[in-house]
Amino acid sequence: MQVSSCKCGKKVPFKREICPYCGKTMTFVEIGNNAEILTYTTLFTVPEGFDAPINLVLVELENGANLLCVCKNEKDLGIGKKGKVTYKDNKYYFLGNK
Amino acid sequence: MSKVYISDVGMTKFGKRKESLQTLMYEAYTNMMISDKSDFDAIFIGSMNPDEFVGDSNFATLIVDHFGLYQTPSVRIDNAPASGSAAFEQAYFSIASGQYKKVLVLAGEKMSGLPTSIATKILSKLIDPYERSTGATMPALAALVTRRYMHNYGLSRDNLALAAVKNHRNGTLNPYAQFQKEITVDDVLKSKMIADPLHLYDCASIADGACAAILTSKETDIRVSGIGHATDYLSLQYRVSLTSFNATKLAAKRAYERAHKTPKDIDVVEVHDAFTILEFVNPEDLGFFKPGEGIIALVKGKTGLNGDLPINPSGGLKARGHPVGATGLAQICEIVWQLRGEAGKRQVSADIGLCHNIGGFVNNNIVTILESC
Numbered sequence: 001m002q003v004s005s006c007k008c009g010k011k012v013p014f015k016r017e018i019c020p021y022c023g024k025t026m027t028f029v030e031i032g033n034n035a036e037i038l039t040y041t042t043l044f045t046v047p048e049g050f051d052a053p054i055n056l057v058l059v060e061l062e063n064g065a066n067l068l069c070v071c072k073n074e075k076d077l078g079i080g081k082k083g084k085v086t087y088k089d090n091k092y093y094f095l096g097n098k
Numbered sequence: 099m100s101k102v103y104i105s106d107v108g109m110t111k112f113g114k115r116k117e118s119l120q121t122l123m124y125e126a127y128t129n130m131m132i133s134d135k136s137d138f139d140a141i142f143i144g145s146m147n148p149d150e151f152v153g154d155s156n157f158a159t160l161i162v163d164h165f166g167l168y169q170t171p172s173v174r175i176d177n178a179p180a181s182g183s184a185a186f187e188q189a190y191f192s193i194a195s196g197q198y199k200k201v202l203v204l205a206g207e208k209m210s211g212l213p214t215s216i217a218t219k220i221l222s223k224l225i226d227p228y229e230r231s232t233g234a235t236m237p238a239l240a241a242l243v244t245r246r247y248m249h250n251y252g253l254s255r256d257n258l259a260l261a262a263v264k265n266h267r268n269g270t271l272n273p274y275a276q277f278q279k280e281i282t283v284d285d286v287l288k289s290k291m292i293a294d295p296l297h298l299y300d301c302a303s304i305a306d307g308a309c310a311a312i313l314t315s316k317e318t319d320i321r322v323s324g325i326g327h328a329t330d331y332l333s334l335q336y337r338v339s340l341t342s343f344n345a346t347k348l349a350a351k352r353a354y355e356r357a358h359k360t361p362k363d364i365d366v367v368e369v370h371d372a373f374t375i376l377e378f379v380n381p382e383d384l385g386f387f388k389p390g391e392g393i394i395a396l397v398k399g400k401t402g403l404n405g406d407l408p409i410n411p412s413g414g415l416k417a418r419g420h421p422v423g424a425t426g427l428a429q430i431c432e433i434v435w436q437l438r439g440e441a442g443k444r445q446v447s448a449d450i451g452l453c454h455n456i457g458g459f460v461n462n463n464i465v466t467i468l469e470s471c
Binding site: 012013014020021038039040041042043044045046047048049050054056058065066067068069070079090091 | 214215216218219222228229230231232233234235237238241242243245246249290291292293294295296331333334335336337340
């Protein structure tokens with residue numbers, strides 16, 4: 001998967017021109033899609049236009065950037081659980097390792 | 099810089115209200131006790147989103163018209179749920195600069211007129227566009243923080259609920275509070291699950307309400323000692339910590355420096371407990387407790403009305419209610435009443451008080467320190 005990277009050492013998801021940490025120009029780089037869950041929730045009260053429940057996980061990608069993902073399988077939820085991130089329909093999804 | 103004083107404050111009862119937003123603001127204005135409400139150099143109005151919540155734009159002029167304050171300069175300030183304290187901050191600087199001598203601050207929001215799903219969607223616009231595209235809401239982000247805080251510091255689900263229990267108890271003593279009823283830990287845990295592990299009673303309500311204050315260069319018994327303001331990354335993905343927030347830490351540092359105060363000088367505090375976890379994170383970030391130790395202070399009664407450092411004597415956002423744009427000024431109203439000895443049954447002993455108001459998901463925060471003089 002692709003993230004933006006800055007000379008200051010920070011990486012953030014998606015294409016960004018300006019580093020949110022230091023204001024310098026970022027470059028787009030390819031990194032692996034391995035990720036570990038930092039925290040998670042199951043959301044039952046959702047905004048108009050969404051179907052409940054939604055599992056959300058904030059993961060740390062293997063090269064440093066944090067990313068909010070949807071997680072389809074409740075069994076994959078847990079702080080420290082590892083898995084892979086995929087991109088589909090403008091959203092990132094987390095799938096736990098077997 | 100000129101010194102800045104508060105001559106009076108007023109507010110409406112918070113809750114589901116039938117009246118229009120301008121009528122609520124006028125009620126808060128007339129609830130101020132002082133008689134001299136003339137000769138305002140300007141009006142600063144804090145309201146987050148009247149455009150979507152009530153369908154009115156150009157709200158600053160609407161207020162001038164409604165109040166009969168023809169020709170007075172008037173501006174509306176949107177700073178997300180920190181709109182009330184942002185309006186107060188700009189009013190403060192207008193007097194500190196020497197340009198204005200007396201200004202009116204109003205703050206309010208009317209949110210209950212819309213179905214919850216639509217209000218939730220409006221509030222979700224405070225979130226980073228990608229994050230909200232996943233379905234994330236403010237409670238969802240708070241739940242992510244809560245889960246990590248519980249993991250890092252061993253905070254139990256029962257102890258998390260104690261924040262709501264304490265603030266509801268304080269709310270029973272506040273006639274302006276939306277909820278004036280005690281709740282138990284069991285009530286919190288049995289309430290509807292919103293975003294696991296947060297239940298309905300962990301979250302501040304959708305409410306209507308308004309507040310007013312008059313700032314002046316003329317000496318009164320309450321001085322605005324200092325205001326600090328800071329921002330953090332919009333996206334939760336960019337935050338350097340999930341259990342501590344730099345926008346609070348830096349706003350507090352700036353407020354303490356400008357007021358020549360330290361956390362030890364503060365006698366009473368109003369913090370932005372939009373979610374129970376923030377009753378612990380905020381006081382830690384404000385320098386009152388070490389990380390993870392907010393719960394110890396609460397369990398020992400330190401933050402109760404009779405404790406060394408009462409937190410949210412008003413009932414906080416949890417019990418007072420959270421009409422987003424009004425909240426920052428409601429905190430200031432409470433601290434003024436506490437410093438003046440006008441807080442009734444919830445009165446604490448205090449000469450110096452601090453208000454902490456959050457904009458967005460803890461990313462545009464304002465800390466205001468007031469003192470008796």
